[in-house]
Structures are given as structure tokens and as C-alpha cells.
Amino acid sequence: MLLQLHEPGESPAPHESERGLAVGIDLGTTNSVVAVARDGDTEVLRDADGKGLIPSVVYYAADGEITVGQDARRMLLEYPDRVVSSVKRLMGRGTEDLKTLAGTLPFKLDVAADGGMVRLSVAGRTLTPVEVSADILRAVKARAEAAQGKTVDRAVVTVPAYFDDAARTATKDAARLAGLEVLRLVNEPTAAALAYGLDNAAEGLYVVYDLGGGTFDVSILRMEKGVFQVKATGGDASLGGDDIDHAIAERFLAERTAEHGAETITEGEAKQALAAARVAKECLSSRREGDWVIEVDGKPSRHKMTRDQLEALAAPLAERTVGICRNVIEDAGIEVSEIKGVVLVGGSTRMPLIRRKVKDIFGLDPLADINPDEVVAVGAALQAEALTIGSDTLLLDVTPLSLGIETMGGIVEKVIPRNTPIPVAMAQEFTTYQDGQTAMAIHVLQGEREMVDQCRSLARFVLRGIPNMAAGAARIRVTFTVDADGLLTVAASEATTGVEQQVAVKPSYGLTDDEMANMLRDSLVHAKDDMEQRLFAETAVEARRSVLAVQAALKVDSDLLSDAERKDIDSAIGRVDQTIASNDRDAVTAAMEALEAATKTFAERRMDRGIRAALAGVSVDKLDDALGE
Amino acid sequence: MNASAVAAVSPCWSCKGPVATRALFCSVCGAVQGPGAIDHYSRLGMTPSFDIDQDQLQTQYFGFQRRLHPDRFAAKSAREKALSQSQATALNEAYETLKDPLKRAAYLLGLLGHPVDLTACGTINDRELLMEQMEKREALSEATTPEQVAKLAMENESEVIACQCHISAAFNSGNLDEASHLSIRLKYLVKLAEEARSKKSRITRLP
Numbered sequence: 001m002l003l004q005l006h007e008p009g010e011s012p013a014p015h016e017s018e019r020g021l022a023v024g025i026d027l028g029t030t031n032s033v034v035a036v037a038r039d040g041d042t043e044v045l046r047d048a049d050g051k052g053l054i055p056s057v058v059y060y061a062a063d064g065e066i067t068v069g070q071d072a073r074r075m076l077l078e079y080p081d082r083v084v085s086s087v088k089r090l091m092g093r094g095t096e097d098l099k100t101l102a103g104t105l106p107f108k109l110d111v112a113a114d115g116g117m118v119r120l121s122v123a124g125r126t127l128t129p130v131e132v133s134a135d136i137l138r139a140v141k142a143r144a145e146a147a148q149g150k151t152v153d154r155a156v157v158t159v160p161a162y163f164d165d166a167a168r169t170a171t172k173d174a175a176r177l178a179g180l181e182v183l184r185l186v187n188e189p190t191a192a193a194l195a196y197g198l199d200n201a202a203e204g205l206y207v208v209y210d211l212g213g214g215t216f217d218v219s220i221l222r223m224e225k226g227v228f229q230v231k232a233t234g235g236d237a238s239l240g241g242d243d244i245d246h247a248i249a250e251r252f253l254a255e256r257t258a259e260h261g262a263e264t265i266t267e268g269e270a271k272q273a274l275a276a277a278r279v280a281k282e283c284l285s286s287r288r289e290g291d292w293v294i295e296v297d298g299k300p301s302r303h304k305m306t307r308d309q310l311e312a313l314a315a316p317l318a319e320r321t322v323g324i325c326r327n328v329i330e331d332a333g334i335e336v337s338e339i340k341g342v343v344l345v346g347g348s349t350r351m352p353l354i355r356r357k358v359k360d361i362f363g364l365d366p367l368a369d370i371n372p373d374e375v376v377a378v379g380a381a382l383q384a385e386a387l388t389i390g391s392d393t394l395l396l397d398v399t400p401l402s403l404g405i406e407t408m409g410g411i412v413e414k415v416i417p418r419n420t421p422i423p424v425a426m427a428q429e430f431t432t433y434q435d436g437q438t439a440m441a442i443h444v445l446q447g448e449r450e451m452v453d454q455c456r457s458l459a460r461f462v463l464r465g466i467p468n469m470a471a472g473a474a475r476i477r478v479t480f481t482v483d484a485d486g487l488l489t490v491a492a493s494e495a496t497t498g499v500e501q502q503v504a505v506k507p508s509y510g511l512t513d514d515e516m517a518n519m520l521r522d523s524l525v526h527a528k529d530d531m532e533q534r535l536f537a538e539t540a541v542e543a544r545r546s547v548l549a550v551q552a553a554l555k556v557d558s559d560l561l562s563d564a565e566r567k568d569i570d571s572a573i574g575r576v577d578q579t580i581a582s583n584d585r586d587a588v589t590a591a592m593e594a595l596e597a598a599t600k601t602f603a604e605r606r607m608d609r610g611i612r613a614a615l616a617g618v619s620v621d622k623l624d625d626a627l628g629e
Numbered sequence: 630m631n632a633s634a635v636a637a638v639s640p641c642w643s644c645k646g647p648v649a650t651r652a653l654f655c656s657v658c659g660a661v662q663g664p665g666a667i668d669h670y671s672r673l674g675m676t677p678s679f680d681i682d683q684d685q686l687q688t689q690y691f692g693f694q695r696r697l698h699p700d701r702f703a704a705k706s707a708r709e710k711a712l713s714q715s716q717a718t719a720l721n722e723a724y725e726t727l728k729d730p731l732k733r734a735a736y737l738l739g740l741l742g743h744p745v746d747l748t749a750c751g752t753i754n755d756r757e758l759l760m761e762q763m764e765k766r767e768a769l770s771e772a773t774t775p776e777q778v779a780k781l782a783m784e785n786e787s788e789v790i791a792c793q794c795h796i797s798a799a800f801n802s803g804n805l806d807e808a809s810h811l812s813i814r815l816k817y818l819v820k821l822a823e824e825a826r827s828k829k830s831r832i833t834r835l836p
Contacts, residue, residue, distance in 0.1 A: 183703055227691045330830060387703035394695050421721045423699065423714050483714060484699040542706045549644035549658035556657050557646065603645030610638045610647020 020151035022183060022388045023144050024191070024380025026158050027133065027171065029088040029240060030213030030347065032056050033377035034140045036148065037385035040198070042378045045147040052374055054143065057085040058135045060123040068139035076275065080268035081108065082123040086242055087136075089214045090129040091174075092167030093118050108267070117170075130170050134177035141178055154181045156384040158376050160215040161187035162235030162400045164446050165458050165488045172485070181534070183387045185485040188212075189219035190230055190397055191379030192345040196370055197223040198382060198393065204340040205231070209358055209366070210376075211321060212346035214240040218325050220332040220339075229396040232332035232419045234324050239317065241281070241348035247313040248277035252294050252303045259301065269296050284310045285350045311353045318357045325361050331419055342366045347373055397422055403458075403480055403488060406443035408433065410452040415480045418448065422486060427479040429495065431472045439464045440476055444490055463492045536585045543576050543588050550599055553606065560605040572598040642708065653697065653716070661702065661709050664716045668740055669723035679737055679800040679808075681727060690724040730793050731819055734800075734812040743805040747816050755810070762817050769825055775832055782825040789818045 023045075026033045031053040035044045044052040051070070059072035060082050067075070076083045095109075095118055108121045120127045137157075144152045157180075159171050168185055175182045186194075189208035196202065202223045210217040217235035221228055252273055253265065265273075273294045280292045280303075289306040329336060342358055344366045349355065358366050386393055398421050404414040405428065415428045432440065440463045447455030466474050475495040482488050550573060558566065572595040579587040638647040643660035651671070654661055670677040673689045695701075697716040702709050726732045731747065738745045765785070772778045792815045799808035 184700065224691070227695075229691075326830065330826060383700075387700055390701075392695070394691070394698055395700065396694060396698075421725065423718045424721055425718045481718075484717070538707065541704075542708070545643065545660070545706045545709070549641075549660060552658040553644040553646050599645065603640065606646040607638075607640050613647075614637045 020153035021144070021148055022154040022156070022384040023152055024156045024158075024377050024382070024384045025137065025140055025175075025180075026188070026191075026374075026377035026380060027088065027137065027140075027174075028056055028212055028376075029086050029215060029242065030056060031373065032136055032140050033374055034144045035374070035377040035381035036144065037378075037381040040382070040385070042195070042381050044374050044377060045144050047143065052377075054136075054140060055085075056088065056136050057083060058087075058132055059083050060125060062123065066135050068136055077268065077272050080266075080271045083271075084120060084122055084127075084132050086214055087120075087129050087132040089238060089242070090118050090120070091133065091170040092164060093129070094166075130174045130177065133171065133174035137175055137178035137180060141180060153179065154183050154384070154388065156184050156186055156191075156380040156387065157182055158188045158191050158380050159185050159486075160210075160212075160235060160237055161189050161217040161219055161230075161233040161397075162215065162237045163486075164237070164401060164456055165403075165486070166456075167237065168486055172487070182485075183384055185487075186380055186383050186395065187217070187219065187230075187233065187397055187400075187486070188215075188376045189217045189233065189345065190221070190228060190395055191377075191383065192343055192375045193219070193221045193223065193228050193379070194382055194393065194395065195375045195379035196343045196367070197221075197228060198226075199370075202341065205334060205338050207325075207339055207342045207362060208345055209321070209325070209342055209349065210235075210345035211348040211354060212240050213348070214238065214242050216240060216321055216324065218321070218328050220328055220334065226393040227396065228393065230398045230421075231334065232328050233398055233400050234328040234331065235400070236320065236324060239320060240346075241278075243317055244281055244310075244314045244348070245274050245277040248280055248305070248310070249273040249294075251305075251313065252277065252292070252301075253296075255303055256294070256296060256301050260296075260299070263296050265296055269294075280305055281310065281351075285352060307352070314351065314353055318353055321354075322357055322361055336361075336363060339364065343370065343375075344368065345372050345375055397484075397486070399424070399482055399486065401446045402448055403482070404445050404455070405430070405478060406445060406452045411450060412445050412447070412452055412455050415478065416482065420482075422482045423484050425479060425481045427477050430476045430478060432466065432469065432474045432476070433471055435471050436468045437471065437474070438466045438468060440466060440492075442478060442490070442492060444480075444488070458488065459490070461490070463494075466494050467497045469496070532585070536583060536588075539585050539588050540580050543580055543592050546592055546595060547573050547576050550595065553599075553602070557602070557606050557609070560609065561602060565602065568598050569595075569602065642712075653693075661697065661705075661712050661716065663712050664719035669726050669736060670740075672719060672723040673727065675727065677737065677740060679730075679734060679797050681733070683728070686724070686727055690720060693720050730796070731812065731815050734796050734808065734815065737800065738805060738809055738812065741805060743809060745809040745812055747812065755813070758814055758817065762821070765821055766824075769821070769828060772828070773832070775829055778825055778829045778832065782822060782829065785818060785822050785825060789815065789822060792818055 021036065024035045024037070033044060033052055033054065035042055046052045054069045055073045057069065057072040057076065059067040059075040059079065061067065072083060073085070076085070109118060117128055120129070120132065141152050155175060157171060157175050159168055163171070172182050172185060189210045192208050192210065193206060197206070204223065206221050206223055208217070208219045208221065215235065215237050216239040217233065219233040220231045222231055249270070256263065276292045276294045280290065283290050284305065284307045287307070289304065291302050291304040293300050293302050339362055342362050342364050344355070344358065349372050355366060382393070383395065385391065398419045399416055400418060402414045402418045403416040404412040407413045407430070413428065416424060416426045430440070442461050442463055443452070443457065444459045445452060445455040446458050449455050463476065466476065473496070476492060477495050478490065478492045480488060480490055550569065554569070561569070572591070576588065576591040576595055579591040637650055639650050640646065641648040641655040641658060641660060641662065644655060644658035646655070646657050648655045648662060650665060651667060652662055668677070673686065673693065675681060675686060675689060694717060697713055697720060699710060699713045699717055702713040726736050735745055735747045765781070769778070769781055772781060792811055796808055796811045796815065799805070799811060
């Protein structure tokens, strides 16, 4: 048998060829885009008509059939109660949040649902935003598979930089439901910067201004030799082109009321008015004026609008983005004059008003040589390639919002401030306020304001088992960890006694593990096989790693073994290899344990030799030299 | 057995052989190691000093992140992913501490066995500092135009720079009491700068 050997630290991604394709997905409020990268060349995957944009619209037919994209959008006027659009605005939202959003959303919400995640009533079904997003992602996956003739099972999915933890978790859950392993959640402006920066060898400080259908993000990045370091990010997770559509539609409807008197407007008519408003908005980017028709109760009416009128309607939105940009410049601690370029992302940046505002704030003409609809997906595809094949580029992102804990009096104590580079782990100590207090409620919040009710509740949990002590004597250490996806985990421990308790945080607006498991079961015919396969793949990666590690050790220290001992280890390796081929996870685990047992003495002798070498003095430096930079 | 020699090597979690405690990767099997308990300067390959070259710091930080960031381990085993996350987290903490003059001064004082607590918001013991800060705060609260605030901010900024120079001199002459004293002053100057910034944006944004 020939052994495969590799240079230390340079082991290739294991058996890449066995895996399906990894793609980049921009899951947008209005449209979604999927792209793939090969050797740094990127391609947006298109339909037969050459369209890269897949409308993020889902049609639920009476027979249970699900249609996504352009065809679903066509059904909007005919079957408004069976079509869902702009669902991204509901990701990670709770029923409480909707009090502020109600009336601006083209959804019928299931009011019966108590607390927790929002639910939609569509075509007689009750659906979570996660499930609707999963339906969109399934269609995106299918398009990619059709275009590439290959299974697509992994993806980098982009999220607005300003998405909070609940919305990020919801997005990741949606991808899992759609049968996609999320390699990484990447912030949309960062993905855009990656695509733009690599293409143009950009160096220096750049701003990404991303105004989409439902979200606004602005990020300031330093690009340098393949490193994309986010200095500061800001935004508003419910501010976008949709808001302008609403303003136009309201104006058209008000004009009708002035002419025809008050009318009762059905859901379908409202959606149709919104559709007309959208067309008007888009047309007025290239034309100075035009007129559009809406229909209520079978009676059409014609509405005239000029670009100046549109801009007057859109001005408040544009001003809000200006304010957010100023804050971000301040957070980044930079001067406007240091900025080398502004990259525009999102369809709404096609509006001449927005382009003028951007120029006003940054004193620069925005870079217009990129397609604002596709640049995010292209960046995601580049990152997907970097994560699976490897690359020299590096994305260093930050937390968009401060994370903290509720303390006495409803005040939020910040644990991780916004714009902290991720991954990050920070701890804060709290104490008890009553003698003999043995439990403590921990309320995790996200946001910039001082008071609990002004911040967003992420999770609540109770730390139990605090030893009986006087008030103020216990030292409860709460650790917040944010990973490279921007996802938070919280752990708490009592420091004086060392009583440690890892607490699983149940998100306030997320799906519980049970709900997720049920959805996986319901949604995928082969859900169980799928899960089992994923678990097996993870075990196989682990098994291959141990075999490679033992082989590497044998290469250096085989003189420590007798022939018989060597034979034992070789056969244990052989068994691991065999079980990997067998597709039996338990067998692999057993073979790995056997390998560990077979190499125990070998490992001890290697450690002895290492310590003796260290004692000899000379070799310590040699070791350091070999292992250091 | 010689304790330092034993401490210098520990078993690699992956191949179980000896690996230098400070090593990032095992030289035999190539597996990434845990971040280990080393100081922020060593972690980023910098010499412990208050005076640091920001460009060099950034280059070192980028260099280490290129090798250790979780993005480099996306296709690896769960254990390697978790270790790279701890490594990248430790690098971020080291970088954020050393990048900022105030955090760097406090950290270096702790490293040199002369800890100063900058998080405590207790009273100012130093009469002179107290008077100075009260006057400045009053001037800031009385300022009504962006220009007035900008002027105060600029004056404060030059004091921040001067204070950093004095801290550097104190460290270089080994006067840690003085360095500690000046760090507390720097903390208040930095705080005032923040307040001036937020006041400036507040009054600039009024219609």
C-alpha cells in the first residue's frame, strides 16, 4: 500500500472532488442571485433568457406546488393571497416587532401565533419566513445545478451587514432547510468589496453604499494586498427601495381618493398598486416623467409623476442614509478626504437622487463600472471558492451592533461594542444582589441604546447552581463569543467556586431545535439520509485527519517502534481507511478509537523523546525554529 | 525534571507528539494548535514597548490572520475549526489592545507588574487633573457652534498627542508611576474627545 504524504501545514482540502459544487448566493429582499467562481473567474448563473436575477417571490399553488421567481411574480396580481414577496424583511422578526412594521408589509400575518417567530398565512398554510426563504433557496440551488450540471450542496450566503443575530440565524436555518451547508455568512457590503477590490486591485479606504429593496448598509473597508478589513459598518435593516414604492403607491391611491372618493382596497389591489409604483420608480431613473395606471374595483385610473416629484417622495429616505453614512465615517475614525472610492450596490442606487447624495457625502463620483445587482453574489462566489479550494484573500469583518446584558433598572451593560473585529470573545463579571441567591436571569440584548426596551432582545436564560453566598460575593462571568459568521453564543460561570455552566441560548425569535428538526423532516423526503450523510462526512474528515497525523508521526519517529508495533499501527490505519469506504459512521468511529489505542505507546515515547530533547537544551531552539514563523 | 523544559513542549492534540508550546502548527502533522497563554506582544511577534510602529503592527496582524483565520479552515475537522477560531479571537484581542494607545499603556503596565485600573470610574485623586477636566467639560458644554466645538476638540487632540509622548518618555525611563499617572490623564482626554465628537455631530445635524 502506498502512503499519501504531504508537507506539514499544507494538507489539501480533503477529497474536494467528492463534494458537490460550492456557490455564492445573494438572498435579496427583491431579487436573489447565484454565482460560481473557478480560479478567480466568476460567473453569474442565468436562466434561458439570460436573466441573472431571480425575483425573491414565491407562489404557493392550491395543489401544493411551489413556484419561485419570475413566474411567481406573474401570479401576484391574480392570486395575491398565494404569493409571498419581500420575506427577507421578516427574517428573525418576532410578533412584537411587527407592530412597527404593520401596514407597510405585503403579508397577511398569522396573528394567532403567540410570541416567538412571525408566521405568515399563505394559501391556507402557516409558514415561517425561514421556510419561505428556504423555498427561494431551493429554486436558486436548482438553477445553479441546472446551469452547472452538478450537485450544489454548499454555499456562501450573504446577509445585510446590519442584520442582527436572530436574522442571521434565520438565514442559516433557511439554507439548511434547502439542503445547503452554509460555508460562511458574509456581509453583503464586504462581499461587494471583495468582488470589486479583487477585480480592480484596489488599495486604500473604500466605502460600500448598499441600498437594496429592503435593507440599507454602509461599510468602510481598508483594502490592502488581498486583505479586506472592515473598519466600521452601519445601516438600517428595514430601509430600502420598498419604502419608496410604498410612498409612490400611497400617493397614487390618495390621488384616486381625491377624485373618486374613498374606496375599499383589497389586498390584491394594494399589491398591484405597489407593482405599478415600482415600475414608475424604475422608469424615472432614466426618464424625467411618465404616467402609470392602477386599478381599484375594476376602475382604472391614470397617474402622472415627474422625477422631481419622485425625488421629493424619496428625499426622507435618502436623508436617513446620509445620517447613517456620517455616523459610520465617525465610527471608523477617518476623514472623508481619506476615502479613495465609493462602490454602489443594490438596485436602488440606480436612482439619480441617491447618486447625487452619495457624491455630496463623500465628495467622490461613485464607481459605476460594476453591476450593482450582481456584485454581491460575485463576491460570495469568490469567498465560496476561497473557503473550499483556498485563496490568499482574507476578510476581516466586524460586529454591526453592540451586544450586552440587562442589569438592574433595565439598563443595558455593553459586553461587546459595535464595530469590534470578529471572531471575538469578551467577558463581563456580574454579581448577585440578594443573600443566598442561587439563580440569575440573564437577558441578552443587541443595540446601541441604553435601556432594555430600546434594544432588541436576543435571548433569555437562567444560570442556576450559584453557590449560597452573601449578596455581591458571587462573581458571575458571562462570556459572549461571536464567530466569523457573526453569530453569538453565550456562556456563564461562577468564578469564586469554579462552578461552570455552559448555557445553550434559546433565541427569542428563532426556531427551536425541535421545530428545526421537524421542518427538516417535513421538507426533505430524504432528510434523515441527508443528515446522516452530513454527519458521516464530518466523521470521515476527522478520520482522514487522524490517519494523516499518524502517518506524519511515523515518517519522523518510526525508529521508536518495533516491527510488530509498527505492523499493529499500519493495520489499524488500514481499518480506518476501509471503514471510510464502507459509509458506516459507527464503524469509522470504532476504527478511529482502535487506531488511537494502537498508537498510545508510540505517542508516549514521542513525548518522552521531545521532553528529553528539550532538556538537552539545544533542541529547544531547534524546535522553536522549526515551528515558529 | 527541568520544569521549563517540560513546559516548552506539550503533546500535539492531533498526532500526540511533542510540539513547542508557543507553536502555531505542529511541525510533524501540520495541525493547528491552540492559542496558548502568551502575551499580546509575543502573539503578534512585536517587542514589548509603548512605542510601536502601527504599520508593522498591522502587517504582523494581517500575516498571522492569513494563516490562522477560520476561513482557512473551512474544509477542516470541527476541532481544527474551533482552534482556528480561538487563535483568530486571540489575535483580534491582541491587535485591538496594542493598536490603541490607552489600552496599550494599561496593558504594558500590567505586563511590567504595575497594573493600573482604567475601567474603574472612581473619583480623580489628582487635584490638578480634576480642575483641568472640569474646566474643559464646562467649556464644551457652553460651546454652541460646530466651530467652537471643533476648536476645543483640536486643542484636546494636541494634548492627547503630548500626553502620549510623555507616556512614552516615562516608559523609556522606567518611571512606571509616572506612566500610570499619565495613562489616567490620557483616559480623561480620550473621553473628552469622544464627547466633543458626539456633541459636534449632534449640533451639526440640527436643521
